[in-house]
Amino acid sequence: MSSNTISDLALALRRLGGTVTGGVARLGYMARFLGAILWQTPMAFRRLHLTVREIYFSGVLSLVIILMSGLFVGMVLALQGYEVLQRYGAQEQLGLVVALSLVRELAPVIGGLLFASRAGSAITAEIGLMKATEQLSAMEMMAVDPIARVVAPRFWAGVVSMPLLAALFSAFGIFGGYLIGVRMIEIDAGAFWGQMQAGVKVWPDITNGVIKSIVFGAAVSLIAVLEGYDAKPTAEGVSSATTRTVVISSLAILALDFVLTAFMFRGVGI
């Protein structure tokens, strides 16, 4: 019996090792893919309308979910924030709390997660389907590089859309916080905006929020196009690639968020 458990353990360890090396190999592949995209970028931008079209499908069509989520998150922040702040008599700081939470963290992260699930999965499915119906092969055979024509526009559309969406998320969130804080709870409007203006700095708060959203946009877009390009050309292949995009993008966003936050906000006092 013990030899059985030893061989099971050995098998589990081998699998774990395989997963880790597989993961590292995939990272390398991802880096090479990114290199190929950047190499083809000038060619892709000669047809600017391709990228504009993709900004429409990734960015404009995500507006509804982003704006609504931003609004609700801002409103909840105001409610929860007020509940805690008023224990210390610091309700006047509500504007500051809502704004900082949104601009520094929630807008890039939640915006990124929403973008990954809406736009990222759509991109993966689209590219995967093009692969399955041999459209990418057809392009290759017509001496047109599918990376330049199909992949790069979608990648850059994501990088451009994310910071815009994150800013809109913050803006609507602050508006939601205003609605709850000033209109409903009746905190002084002057204090709400004044404390916010005094406390939220363009550098580091807003700038870092924008940097984060650009990094997340690049990560989500790269993962989405890679999974689609690599998908098995079958129905299950495309569907599992789509789920992988959402899962891996989400994990990547959260991991990158930690790394970026540690770099940007270490020891920031007021």
Place this chain on the structure above:
Amino acid sequence: MNRAAIDLWVGVFVAIGLGAILFLALKVGNLLTLDRTPSYRVEASFDNIGGLKLRSPVKAAGVVVGRVESIKLDPKTYAAVVTMRIDRDYAFSKDTIASINTSGLLGEVYIGLDAGGDTAMLNDGDRIAKTQSAVVIEKLISQFLFDKAAQGGAGK
């Protein structure tokens, strides 16, 4: 979706996105209060700056008139030399007192300027002569204990 409609919507999207960033920078952040206004430099040296940081406000009568630009240690006197930028709209007399205060018990640390009666004004690069260092709680307590001990001793 024809191309014209897509271009229009993307244009709208980018416009409102940039507008949101601008909104955040101007209304939410402090871009407008950034050092765009012309200013002049003034130095002051303190024994202890307490919790004063770079970009801490410089206030007179509670109104923000400038920002702390740099904080250095003088290697000869071992005192802190603080350089501040003051808005050119405000002139201060040469006998202005600079003191380090805290707004409220837990608030931010800032430099407070009390203007004096001298007719000569501070210029770019001048040094403020009279300064008052930050109040450090530990020193206060030990001062209090020392005074108490001295009082007790004198009373005998």
Place this chain on the structure above:
Amino acid sequence: MPVAATADKHATLSPTRRLDPAAAAIELNDVWFAYDRRQVLRGITMTVPRGKIVAIMGGSGCGKTTILRLIGGQLRPKKGKVLVGGQSVPDLEPDALYALRRKFGMLFQFGALFTDMTVFENIAFPMREHTELPESMIRDLVLMKLDAVGLRGAAQLMPSELSGGMGRRVALARAIALDPMLVMYDEPFAGLDPISLAVVGQLIRRLNDALGITSIVVTHDVYESLKIVDYLYFVSEGKIVASGTPDEVRASSDPFVRQFVDGQPDGPVRFHYPAPPYHKALLADVE
């Protein structure tokens, strides 16, 4: 016949047609290829003369599409030579390979039309990518290609709005958009109704003759192939098992050819997938 007339008219009017003296002959010499562990081709040797239509026939999964991919440079053979017009395809630099591909046209299984563009834009795609022709000229060329396949009226439809046969014809028009010297057809007859079958078959023959191109048709539709091709190769288990002109094939006594042409369920290609003896499997539980 209207199809022939329009195809011929199209051939003399097209300004992008080049008279390429270099041979469009294709040559495969002892080509071996494997996907991971699976050996797909085991020493294929075949030639495609210029200006002729050659069919590659065989059961599903026998490597026919792989041969097309090797010719197009999407795959590299493990062993052997793949020569197009005298050039060895696997050894070409990426730029030279792309230049060669511009002289190819390929009709993919089920069309592979770009689903986000109209029929017109699909055919204009290779023209816009590879030429500097003005839009007015491209418009005329696209309409001419569509006319050659009989679908000029469908120019503004989306691929999703086309029937199978129509989609296949649009893909054909796209394959000849730049007047290639070689057109490869991957299962052009798959899933078509009898009328569309006849139309596509006729178009392949007429366009080949009118444009002076070379065609390779990969298919398992014997009936249509025998009607239009000049030579056939039969592939089974990675090897060429038989070849000949349509007349030779019809008269052949080779068991594989006969099984294929006559549509026999059992013969050299076995009906039963390899399994242990039947009575042993049935009696397995009875001890």
